[in-house]
Amino acid sequence: MPTRWPxxxxxxxxxxxxxxxxxxxxxxxxxxxxxxxxxxxxVGALPAPTGPIVAVPQSATxxxxxxxxxxxxxxxxxxxxxxxxxxxxxxxxxxxxxxTIAGWYTGSPxxxxxxxxxxxxxxxxxxxxxxxxxxxxxxxxxxxxxKRADGTTVExxxxxxxxxxxxxxxxxxxxxxxxxxxxxxxxxxxxFDLATGHYLSxxxxxxxxxx
Amino acid sequence: MKISxxxxxxxxxxxASALLLGIPAAATAFxxxxxxxxxxxxLAHLSPNTPAVDVYLYSxxxxxxxxxxxxxxxxxxxxxxxxxxxxxxxAMRAAGASATSQPVLSTSVTIAAGHAYTVAGMGPESGLxxxxxxxxxxxxxxxxxxxxxxxxxxxxxxKVTLGSTVLASSLKFANVSAYQPVSPGTVTVTVSxxxxxxxxxxxxxxxxxxxxxxxxxxxxxxxxxxxxEDASGSGEPPLGGVSTGFGGTxxxxxxxxxxxxxxxxxxxxLALTGGLRLRRNRQLSTGI
Numbered sequence: 001m002p003t004r005w006p007x008x009x010x011x012x013x014x015x016x017x018x019x020x021x022x023x024x025x026x027x028x029x030x031x032x033x034x035x036x037x038x039x040x041x042x043v044g045a046l047p048a049p050t051g052p053i054v055a056v057p058q059s060a061t062x063x064x065x066x067x068x069x070x071x072x073x074x075x076x077x078x079x080x081x082x083x084x085x086x087x088x089x090x091x092x093x094x095x096x097x098x099x100t101i102a103g104w105y106t107g108s109p110x111x112x113x114x115x116x117x118x119x120x121x122x123x124x125x126x127x128x129x130x131x132x133x134x135x136x137x138x139x140x141x142x143x144x145x146x147k148r149a150d151g152t153t154v155e156x157x158x159x160x161x162x163x164x165x166x167x168x169x170x171x172x173x174x175x176x177x178x179x180x181x182x183x184x185x186x187x188x189x190x191x192f193d194l195a196t197g198h199y200l201s202x203x204x205x206x207x208x209x210x211x
Numbered sequence: 212m213k214i215s216x217x218x219x220x221x222x223x224x225x226x227a228s229a230l231l232l233g234i235p236a237a238a239t240a241f242x243x244x245x246x247x248x249x250x251x252x253x254l255a256h257l258s259p260n261t262p263a264v265d266v267y268l269y270s271x272x273x274x275x276x277x278x279x280x281x282x283x284x285x286x287x288x289x290x291x292x293x294x295x296x297x298x299x300x301x302a303m304r305a306a307g308a309s310a311t312s313q314p315v316l317s318t319s320v321t322i323a324a325g326h327a328y329t330v331a332g333m334g335p336e337s338g339l340x341x342x343x344x345x346x347x348x349x350x351x352x353x354x355x356x357x358x359x360x361x362x363x364x365x366x367x368x369x370k371v372t373l374g375s376t377v378l379a380s381s382l383k384f385a386n387v388s389a390y391q392p393v394s395p396g397t398v399t400v401t402v403s404x405x406x407x408x409x410x411x412x413x414x415x416x417x418x419x420x421x422x423x424x425x426x427x428x429x430x431x432x433x434x435x436x437x438x439x440e441d442a443s444g445s446g447e448p449p450l451g452g453v454s455t456g457f458g459g460t461x462x463x464x465x466x467x468x469x470x471x472x473x474x475x476x477x478x479x480x481l482a483l484t485g486g487l488r489l490r491r492n493r494q495l496s497t498g499i
């Protein structure tokens with residue numbers, strides 16, 4: 001049956017090619033991709049926003065402050081508009097659908113009013129750095145500006161940067177009442193769990209209004 | 212001998228995979244806001260017949276004042292100041308008196324990290340004292356917290372209601388009621404001093420997650436009530452942390468080798484089948 005010869009030879013050849021190709025593929029994919037690390041603070045820094053910096057004087061009848069519209073962190077090159085975020089039906093904090101924009105939790109005080117105001121943003125997208133990629137490089141004393149709907153800007157200084165495992169998130173420390181005008185910026189970080197597609201930790205930047 | 216070498220290899224492999232699986236995450240240090248080491252203090256003048264004063268805050272043992280509030284009149288409550296946890300002293304001098312003169316009154320206060328305090332001059336001038344109040348910074352979920360400071364000398368016993376809730380039925384001059392949780396909303400505060408006496412009404416908005424102090428004062432005409440928002444947070448605290456990352460900048464381990472191994476296996480099968488058929492064909496052809 002000489003007609004079978006080419007088919008059999010073809011199968012043998014194809015099999016060997018597949019083995020060679022797959023072995024090459026296997027060997028080429030045995031290394032991982034290292035984490036992309038953000039540049040040092042100061043690289044790509046932005047100027048502080050212009051316009052009046054307004055601290056609302058505290059009094060028995062404080063004037064209501066306007067809603068926040070944008071956030072600037074000059075040292076790490078963050079300048080973003082702010083969207084509004086609520087809670088999901090599960091009671092968790094909504095996250096922005098875009099990784100390039102940050103959002104203010106409307107259930108928290110407005111930035112510059114008495115209390116702990118909450119702004120969150122993504123550390124990254126599926127491939128690229130997100131708006132809060134460099135958040136964990138901030139240190140005590142760094143400046144944060146929030147512009148409000150009435151055109152006024154409020155200035156904050158970082159007091160502390162903390163990393164918490166999401167399983168041990170200190171809800172009271174982050175969301176609980178405080179007696180002065182404070183800001184908490186929250187993003188993800190730490191180990192990325194491939195199984196769930198989530199980071200295991202949250203970074204929280206605590207900041208206080210410059211009075 | 213061979214078995215023990217195999218066991219050792221297996222153990223090494225296990226140890227290596229434990230490292231890869233990110234067990235070091237458990238070693239990260241965690242700190243609460245209390246470990247930032249700061250607390251809050253505010254100063255108040257709530258003695259009706261005491262003239263204006265200068266109030267000094269000293270870090271304990273340091274004769275240079277950290278904060279000086281000049282000409283603080285009756286009814287004034289300062290904003291909170293954030294200070295390092297530790298021991299402090301508060302002194303009151305007559306308005307305009309020299310900073311080195313003997314204070315009219317002084318007291319010590321220990322500020323714990325993450326806690327807030329009001330140091331108020333209270334009582335009649337003849338019995339003036341500095342009282343240190345512990346100010347709460349936590350609310351029951353979805354509720355507001357309210358207390359009353361009674362600083363009216365004209366009407367020494369008052370009843371304070373918030374809507375239909377009685378905050379204090381007979382609160383005496385220079386006393387402070389316990390905190391009471393209330394439902395959020397805009398309600399009317401009513402302060403009354405009994406039949407025929409003065410009454411004060413005021414509308415207050417109490418948001419969930421806020422702490423308030425109502426101060427009953429002697430006004431120019433009868434009673435006055437001032438509502439202070441002491442602290443504020445998220446009325447509905449979100450559950451748990453936030454999911455703010457897709458992993459695009461995270462490091463990734465090597466992908467699974469299974470598809471490659473399966474392809475090698477399939478290639479092997481294909482080559483084997485072809486090879487066998489080839490051999491059989493050759494045998495057949497030589498047989499003829």
